[in-house]
Amino acid sequence: MDFSVTEEQKLIIETALRFVEEELYPYEEEVERTDAITPELVEQIKQKSIELGLYAAGMPEDCGGGGLDTLTMCMLDRALGRANMALNYTVYRPSNVLQACVGEQREKYLLPACRGEKVDCFAMTEPGAGSDVRGMKTFAKRDGSDFIINGTKHFISHADWADFVILMAATGEEDSARGKRKKITTFLVDKGTPGFTLRPGYKNVSHRGYHNFILDFEDCRIPESQVLGEVDKGFDVANDWLGATRLQVASLCLGRCDRALEHSLDWAANREQFGQKIAKFQGVSFKLADMKMRLKAAELLTYEAAWKYDNNCMEDMDAAIAKLNATEALAFIADEAIQIHGGMGVMSELPLERIWRDARIERIWEGTSEIQRHIISRALLRPLGA
Incomplete structure (x- = not known):
């Protein structure tokens, strides 16, 4: 694998991060407070994401999508994953399974989904x-x-x-x-x-x-x-979609991990207790080291699986490992971030309590952690006849 990031990928990531900060973050408090996102806001975000080429970015160009490969889509989803789920999902990702559409189905479902006319x-x-x-x-x-x-x-x-x-x-x-x-x-x-x-x-x-x-x-x-x-x-239709979706979940988790770790680093470097920055205490600094280690491992496993998908050599076990590791890394990092922040960590003034709440469902949907472990263990044991 080549671990370098291309200039195109850098541009996409920078565009997505700027979009998240300017178009999504300002509405997080409202969505979290009301548990709703207005149709007007959905349309506003959709149109802006279409203008920037972020909408349906992973669908083939001949369908009206952006034609991005799976690895680049994982990087894009990582950036979008930093924001509230309702807001980031407004930057729509049509189900890959729609590529199975044929004949009139393409005109009725696939193409309108890629153009932003249908969901x-x-x-x-x-x-x-x-x-x-x-x-x-x-x-x-x-x-x-x-x-x-x-x-x-x-x-x-x-x-x-x-x-x-x-x-x-x-x-x-x-x-x-x-x-x-x-x-x-x-x-x-x-x-x-x-x-x-x-x-x-x-x-x-x-x-x-x-x-x-x-x-x-x-x-x-x-x-x-x-x-x-x-x-x-x-x-047969769903198999490819399920694998790609597990990588999407893993990538969104990476984005939340990034945000939780950044808040924790800033807090540790500036918060003072007992006459010194709390980052000086090993009880805090070692947490930061463990958080970074878990994040890096999740990143590498997710990107490796995406690279394999693009090179037609990804197995079910690869997607399962990526999804399992990233979701459990998020649970760990979100919890440690709150511990570092103390009481402020569970206050709604910071996004950490939201990230902590949101982390819980990631180990359940698109295949529970137990199902992922089943997939992995069967892949290991099947060649041995066990």
Whole structure:
């Protein structure tokens, strides 16, 4: 691997950091206080990010995206990740899975998503099927050239912003070494389709302003033309998206780590107790050293996985290691940052209590830490026949 940063990457990072400071930071207090982001602010941030080339930056150029490779996108997401989730996600990243669109699907879903005219959300998780994706109950039954969908999805992020849903549903069963398992198909479902309703989700300690929703499907009729990929091959469509999304989570965590560490360094270098700067105390300085060490390790693992992805040699284990390490590094760094700041660390005047709250969900969504460890351990043991 070449660890040098290109001039183009430097420019992108500088642009993104300036954008975060000028366009996102000023609204953090309002979003955190109200647990909401206004449509007007969403549109304002979107238009500014489009002007700067940050919007849909990771999608191919022939789709209207920025054409950035995965490694550069990780650097961009790291910069954006410094801000509140609702604000940074307004700089939209269409799901990579939309690249599976063909024919009229490209004109109806992919291209508008890259231009900023439409937003997608991904619906896979269910009340009874989180980590056990094959256990999903939502079922799409063929009816002539259509499918009739029934079931419920929950924990669906930014579904309120979305114009359409990328929905995974069971469409049959097949035999496997462990018995029957469900075949999964991916569908494109427009908001407003009869039989599809949206309900508010659950109150969440993390990510104020960025909400989750419950999606109900009751005899929702979808034409076969809105199948994404092939019938019964939904996991084939989703596999690349899941890996890239775990790298996105890892990168956003790096950005929060950066901000927490910077605040901690500034505080330690200027705060005085017992007649000297608290950075002079080993109890504080050693915390800073450990925070930097954990951050550097998370950075290298994330960037290595991204580099492998771009060179078509990333394995599931690489993305799992990156996501697991970065999310757990964030939990450690956020907690240590608050400890260094003492009482001020948990006050809303600083972003640390927000970073600390937001850190908790990162070890759960897009695959829990336990699932990541399962992926890693299976990759290690499978060649040995264990």
